[in-house]
Amino acid sequence: MQHTTPITTLFLDIGGVLLTNGWDRASRKVAATKFSLDLAELEERHHLTFDTYEEGKLTLDEYLDRIVFYEDRPFSREEFKEFMYSRTEPYQDMIDMICQIKSKYGIKIAVVNNEGRELNEYRIRTFGLNKYVDFFISSCFVHFRKPDADIWRIALDIALVKPEEVVYVDDRALFVTVAEGLGINGIRHTDYATTRDKLAQWGFPL
Incomplete structure (x- = not known):
């Protein structure tokens, strides 16, 4: 790959790149079964309010008031939160690769992601993203x-x-396209090996 400007910085998404998606459709489906919730109602309420939570304009408790605890439930708010937190797993090969690139090449690492505050901070701290981002x-x-x-x-x-x-590395094609429209170089992440090879082409072989 030919490029004249040296790459100094990686922008990374979290969900789908470094970690699994924390509170996605699959997790809500499992939650509906586990907590005996109406999935269609949960999904409708989620889609009407989740953007506001991700923009930092609602707390997690306020979000849950709207999608789950608008009526009495036989389970506690803390039980439901613990379930939400438990849905995250690391993509350790990706994490290790980014750490190696930072250590070897000394570039800046920035996360650009959509996430509500409480889930975001839990995921960052629990999986040590703040140690290298x-x-x-x-x-x-x-x-x-x-x-x-x-x-x-x-x-x-x-x-x-x-x-x-x-x-910029993101698993969503639309987001990569928007970033590229600003002149940012984009990589659509599909799997570890492909992204590793593409980063090597941008000057970061391991």
Whole structure:
């Protein structure tokens, strides 16, 4: 791959890249079965309010008030939260690769992701992402969420880099396309081996 501007920074998504998606459709389906909830009602309420939670305008308790605890339940709020937290698993091969790239090449690492505050902070701290990520441009912190282009503009400003200095890794094609529209170099993540090879082409062989 030919490029004239050195890459100084990686922008990374979390869910689907470094960790599993924490509170996705599959997790809500399991929750509906485990807690005897009406899945269709849960999904409708989730979709009507989750964007607001991800933008940092609701707390997790307020979000749960709207989707689960709008009526009495035979289980506690803490039980439900623990279930939500338990749904995250690491993609350890991806984590190890990013740590190796940072150690070997000394580049900046920034997360650009959509996540509600409590889930975001749990996932970051539990899986040690803050040990190697320099900046977290999370929707709950900056009050913009992908695919709003402003979240990437904020990330560029915080990292103090030009778009052409950045490679952005995300598993969602739309988000990669929007970032590329700003001049950021994009990698659509599908699996560890493919992303490793693409990062090597951008100058980061391991």
